Amino acid sequence: MSCWDTIADYGLRSLGYGERLLPRSDFTLCQQVVLIGSGMLWNIYFGTLALIAGFVMATAVAMGKAARNPVIAKISAWFIFIFRGSPLFIQFFFAYFLFLSLKNAVPFFTVLTSAWAGALVVLFLNTAAYSGEIFYGALQSVPKGEAEAADAYGFGGWKKFRKITWPTMLRLAWPAYTNEAIFLFHATTLVFFSGFPAQSQRGDALYYANYFADKTFNPFVPYPVLAGYFILLTLVIIGLFGLINRRLNRHLPQERRSRMQMRMPVLR
Amino acid sequence: MACYLSTPKHMAFYWSFGTVLVLLAITAPLALVFGFGGATAARAQLAPVRWFGKAYIAVVRGVPDIAFFLFFVIALDQGFEYLRHQVFCPDWDQPIRQGNDFLVCPAAKLPLSTSPQVWHEIYGFFLAVLTFAIVFGAFAANVLFGAMRAVPQPQLETAAAYGMTPRQTFWRILVPQMWVYALPGLGNLWMVLIKATPLLFLLGVEDIVYWARELGGTKTARFTDYPHGDWRMWYFGALLLFYLAFTKLSEMVFDRVMLRLTRGQATLAGEAQRKAAA
Structure with missing residues (x-):
């Protein structure tokens, strides 16, 4: 069986297409690379959707935490504290069992007990809290002069936010937000190791890597393969976010454009 | 209710909180040691040592930490057993890897299959601590590496001007001054470490x-x-x-x-x- 056959059989295995049974003996390197790569589809799915949805909510949460209304500010601050102060792993467990209990009362929650929706909700709330804190910090350090200049030009309300405050906030937050994106993609590997079940062995990359390590009792092949995939993914994220960073800073003179610094303060 | 919450199994549950705290207490200093070693290696004069230090930091940070937890527990176990196999059974003639099995001679098993259950648990805990220390050592190395670079350069130049050797400069000038710069990063790291402790569960320790x-x-x-x-x-x-x-x-x-x-x-x-x- 050539490697092309393996790709045809297992390339989309994580989504439920192709060969039903996972390989059981005589594992080849090709099988491991293909299956783990197939699992990466789930990591990319979780990461991308949670990131996009979380971005919108993070902006709202940051504005909420900076709001003058004490009720809104308190709620936002608590939201951020709860999701940043507890382990994501426990959040997954808690959410899964919460959805299980709710399912009995309201049938609507049945959907959320499967990983593709339930875990996505947890990841979305989690990244909204982390990026909300980043955005809040950036919002606090928007230069005073820019806001005053906007006032002087007669900008107000929504227009001022859309044209002045928000772009500057993004500019300031972007390096830290890039980190958050990287860590979010790393966090997606936790999904199938918490409460959420992998139905008919459709798991993510780590799920398959763990499967191979258990079956062959040789961790030195599947985990480096997984590591390779993730380093590749990290490089892609850094590249994409670097492009956006270039666009955010395109009005600045060349020498003042802050080069994206990948100093990576630890986040999670 | 009070009776329910004090069944023996619940007592074991409460003790497992102690397990988590013990893990934190042992891992934090050990990770700091690994981090110090990694940071020192990353700024060494000798190029291979420097590459090793930088690769250690970069690889551990570029890959999800849970993958490392799953990897190192098996890898360290096999590594230790392999070393003991070499020492205790030099005249063992069969290959260690037979297909999908990893076989060492009975004397090299860790812990010995005759030893009581408690040693198996302690060994598992020890592997978990070592794994945590290796992974978080890389993060600590990154923080300390940055802190070492944050110490003002004139301080080091002055030390050189006073005729201190590089070793003396490192221990008497650089190390005492770097902690102020390192503390915010290390504090952050402690928070991350706390939040990583539930992953003990994946390493086979009976935790919370x-x-x-x-x-x-x-x-x-x-x-x-x-x-x-x-x-x-x-x-x-x-x-x-x-x-x-x-x-x-x-x-x-x-x-x-x-x-x-x-x-x-x-x-x-x-x-x-x-x-x-x-």
Whole structure:
């Protein structure tokens, strides 16, 4: 069986297409690379959707935490504290069992007990809290002069936010937000190791890597393969976010454009 | 209710909180040692050592930490058994890897198959601690590496001008001064470490996650005096509260320490303190 056959059989295995049974003996390197790569589809799915949805909510949460209304500010601050102060792993467990209990009362929650929706909700709330804190910090350090200049030009309300405050906030937050994106993609590997079940062995990359390590009792092949995939993914994220960073800073003179610094303060 | 919460299994559950705290207490200093080694290696004069230090930092940070937890527990176990195999059974003629099996001679097994259960648990815990230290050592190395570079260059130049050797400069000038710069990063790292402790569950240690799942599951009257439905949600809710409280406590302690450390420092925070007092 050539490697092309393996790709045809297992390339989309994580989504439920192709060969039903996972390989059981005589594992080849090709099988491991293909299956783990197939699992990466789930990591990319979780990461991308949670990131996009979380971005919108993070902006709202940051504005909420900076709001003058004490009720809104308190709620936002608590939201951020709860999701940043507890382990994501426990959040997954808690959410899964919460959805299980709710399912009995309201049938609507049945959907959320499967990983593709339930875990996505947890990841979305989690990244909204982390990026909300980043955005809040950036919002606090928007230069005073820019806001005053906007006032002087007669900008107000929504227009001022859309044209002045928000772009500057993004500019300031972007390096830290890039980190958050990287860590979010790393966090997606936790999904199938918490409460959420992998139905008919459709798991993510780590799920398959763990499967191979258990079956062959040789961790030195599947985990480096997984590591390779993730380093590749990290490089892609850094590249994409670097492009956006270039666009955010395109009005600045060349020498003042802050080069994206990948100093990576630890986040999670 | 009081009876239910003090069954032997619940007592084991409470003790497992102790396991988590012990893990934190052992891992934090050990990770600091690994981090110090990694940071020192990353700025070594000798190129291969420097590459090793930088690769250590970069690889561990570029890959999800859970993958490392799963990897190192097996890899370290096999590594130790392989070394013991070489020492104790030099005349063993069969290959160690036979197909999908990893076979060493009985004398090299760790822990020996004859030893009591408690040693198996301690060995598992030891592997977990070592794994945590390796992974978090890389993060600490990154923080310390940055802190070492943050120490003002003139300090080091002055030391050289006074005729100190590089070794003396490192130990007497650089190391004492870097901690102020390292503390915020290390504090952050401590928070991350706290939040990584539930992953112990994946390493096969009977920790709080294990017991919460065990105790919360549906119990029928046949096996226990206290039958109940699926209570896992409540048990994990309690864990959530435990971690939130622990994080809050750590934050308060770190704020205190920072307040103490910035006193008299020539930084913005130190200046603000001086003005507030005057």
